[in-house]
Amino acid sequence: MIRTRFAPSPTGFLHIGGARTALFAWAYARHHAGRFILRIEDTDLVRSTPEAVQAILDGMHWLGLTHDEGPFYQTQRMSRYREVIEEMLLAGSAYPCYMTPAELDHLREEQRAAGLKPRYDGRWRPEPGKTLPTPPAGMRPVIRFRNPTDGVVAWDDLVKGRIEIANEELDDLVIARADGTPTYNFCVVVDDRDMGITHVIRGDDHVNNTPRQINILQALGAQLPLYAHLSMILGDDGQKLSKRHGAVSVMQYDDEGYLPEAVLNYLARLGWSHGDDEIFSMPQFCEWFDLDHITPSAAQFNTEKLNWLNAYYLKRTETARLADLVRPRLQARGVTVAAAPSLAAIIDLYKERAANLNELADLAEVFYIELHPKAELLAKHLTPETLPALEDFIDHLPEVAWEASAIGALIKASVARHGLKMPKLAMPLRVMLTGLEQTPSVDAVVALFPRETVLKRLAVAR
RNA sequence: GUCCCCAUCGUCUAGAGGCCCAGGACACUACCCUUUCACGGUAGGUACCGGGGUUCGAAUCCCCGUGGGGACGCCA
Numbered sequence: 001m002i003r004t005r006f007a008p009s010p011t012g013f014l015h016i017g018g019a020r021t022a023l024f025a026w027a028y029a030r031h032h033a034g035r036f037i038l039r040i041e042d043t044d045l046v047r048s049t050p051e052a053v054q055a056i057l058d059g060m061h062w063l064g065l066t067h068d069e070g071p072f073y074q075t076q077r078m079s080r081y082r083e084v085i086e087e088m089l090l091a092g093s094a095y096p097c098y099m100t101p102a103e104l105d106h107l108r109e110e111q112r113a114a115g116l117k118p119r120y121d122g123r124w125r126p127e128p129g130k131t132l133p134t135p136p137a138g139m140r141p142v143i144r145f146r147n148p149t150d151g152v153v154a155w156d157d158l159v160k161g162r163i164e165i166a167n168e169e170l171d172d173l174v175i176a177r178a179d180g181t182p183t184y185n186f187c188v189v190v191d192d193r194d195m196g197i198t199h200v201i202r203g204d205d206h207v208n209n210t211p212r213q214i215n216i217l218q219a220l221g222a223q224l225p226l227y228a229h230l231s232m233i234l235g236d237d238g239q240k241l242s243k244r245h246g247a248v249s250v251m252q253y254d255d256e257g258y259l260p261e262a263v264l265n266y267l268a269r270l271g272w273s274h275g276d277d278e279i280f281s282m283p284q285f286c287e288w289f290d291l292d293h294i295t296p297s298a299a300q301f302n303t304e305k306l307n308w309l310n311a312y313y314l315k316r317t318e319t320a321r322l323a324d325l326v327r328p329r330l331q332a333r334g335v336t337v338a339a340a341p342s343l344a345a346i347i348d349l350y351k352e353r354a355a356n357l358n359e360l361a362d363l364a365e366v367f368y369i370e371l372h373p374k375a376e377l378l379a380k381h382l383t384p385e386t387l388p389a390l391e392d393f394i395d396h397l398p399e400v401a402w403e404a405s406a407i408g409a410l411i412k413a414s415v416a417r418h419g420l421k422m423p424k425l426a427m428p429l430r431v432m433l434t435g436l437e438q439t440p441s442v443d444a445v446v447a448l449f450p451r452e453t454v455l456k457r458l459a460v461a462r
Numbered sequence: 463g464u465c466c467c468c469a470u471c472g473u474c475u476a477g478a479g480g481c482c483c484a485g486g487a488c489a490c491u492a493c494c495c496u497u498u499c500a501c502g503g504u505a506g507g508u509a510c511c512g513g514g515g516u517u518c519g520a521a522u523c524c525c526c527g528u529g530g531g532g533a534c535g536c537c538a
Contacts, residue, residue: 007538008538009537009538011537011538041538042538043537043538044537044538046537047537047538048538097536101535101536104535104536108534108535111463111464112463112464113463114463115463115464116463116464117463117464117465117534118463118464118534118535119464119534142536143536160467160468163466163467164466165465165466166465169464169465169466169534171534173535174535174536176536177536178536179536181536183535183536183537183538184537184538185538187538188538203532204467204468204531204532205532205533205538206533206538207466207467207532207533208465208466208467208532208533208534209533209538211466229467231467231468231531231532232531232532234531236473238473238530240531240532266474269474269475269487270474270475271474271475272475273474273475273476275476275486276475276476276485276486276487277486277487278474278475278486278487278488279487293476295468295474295475296467296468296469297467297468297469297530297531298468298530298531298532299473299474299475300473300474301473301474302473302474302488302489304473304488304489305473305474305487305488305489306488307488308487308488308489309488311501315501352500352501352502353499353500353501354500408497411497412497421497422497422498423497423498425497426497426498427497427498430497430498430499436498436499437498437499438498438499438500439498439499440498440499440500441496441497441498442497442498443497
């Protein structure tokens with residue numbers, strides 16, 4: 001049974017890189033009919049917040065990435081971590097260290113100055129025949145893992161291939177702080193083992209943690225999971241995403257009018273491929289997804305392509321669902337959605353032209369507000385040349401059958417009677433009715449409105 | 463600085479030695495459609511980081527260089 005997990009730390013919202021990691025871990029479990037586990041890594045009491053937990057849950061929910069187990073919270077597993085630390089202390093694979101943070105800083109500075117890799121020097125590490133310093137009175141030690149000193153740690157990464165790191169490069173990491181709370185690399189190991197994780201699918205930035213985690217797992221006599229490290233996602237400008245640079249919450253895409261299926265489809269294609277296929281539903285994605293077609297190199301986010309996908313999905317989404325999504329956006333703007341014209345009818349006509357839900361709301365809004373077309377637009381299209389045809393059209397409006405084809409015929413007739421071309425009447429009608437120069441077929445737009453509203457909006461011509 | 467990773471059109475990518483003087487998609491350009499603008503359709507331009515090997519043959523394998531990224535915490 002394949003078991004994957006997504007293990008974010010609740011120090012902020014769910015951003016686009018985290019969302020892709022979650023998507024891949026989720027899809028891998030789905031593909032193999034396995035289980036997908038959500039685990040909140042909140043051992044950093046200072047930086048974790050309940051708001052961030054909620055933001056992550058909201059993001060996962062919006063994307064529809066449902067978990068089969070969890071969410072588990074590391075803060076609720078403290079007794080378990082303490083238990084394992086006791087075991088390790090007893091077995092000699094961990095030991096107390098009384099070095100102060102200030103001493104450590106000093107050591108690291110010296111090492112850096114000497115061109116060395118900063119690392120703990122093992123002064124409190126017990127060795128056969130070695131005399132340890134006397135522990136300072138009244139000081140609580142941290143607990144360090146006794147990392148092997150020679151040999152190499154190697155694993156076959158499912159994305160990057162074989163990676164080997166010499167144990168000489170690794171130092172004895174802290175697994176429990178002076179206050180007794182366990183640290184990340186240790187909790188991950190205990191949790192992944194306890195939760196039976198078979199495939200650790202996570203960001204590239206964890207590659208360097210992997211050998212440490214493997215060493216701890218081995219000290220514990222645990223079976224190793226398989227690892228797949230996903231490369232990072234860069235911003236639109238090729239720069240690294242960070243809190244102050246473009247790392248937007250997935251919920252911001254909701255705010256900006258993107259459909260979750262478009263975001264998902266876009267993310268799926270960022271770093272993974274299935275031949276030349278570009279468009280696929282989530283069931284299709286889960287069926288196709290595998291770890292063999294993930295690129296090991298970093299990918300740059302491209303908003304234009306996301307926009308294209310969003311427009312694609314918008315065009316194919318049922319009108320009723322779009323109306324449900326657009327209505328609250330209009331209401332949030334203080335626009336009252338009247339019964340006529342019906343929002344569904346408007347969306348039906350306009351959904352082909354919008355790239356996102358907010359644009360759709362922009363286009364629909366003009367049907368419900370008191371309209372004041374811009375003076376320069378009126379001046380541009382309401383010329384002395386067009387006026388007679390327009391008046392002709394208005395005069396015949398009261399008796400025309402209220403449907404696009406009849407209205408279209410009337411426009412053609414009015415235009416013909418005054419020896420003009422179609423746009424000479426279509427353009428002023430567009431501007432007077434919607435305030436815009438670009439609309440769908442003008443007869444269809446006229447037909448959307450109640451007859452009285454059209455007469456009212458065209459009255460400005462006289 | 464040390465260690466690790468990465469490298470095909472502007473961008474996302476196909477490519478697992480001959481099918482590739484490199485294919486698809488977004489973006490771009492032109493044309494068609496047209497009641498404006500979109501949509502849609504058709505056509506087009508643009509890429510294997512550099513140098514050495516290996517091989518009858520390399521985008522694909524190896525080495526070096528260059529460039530980019532990540533990690534070096536009592537953060538995750």
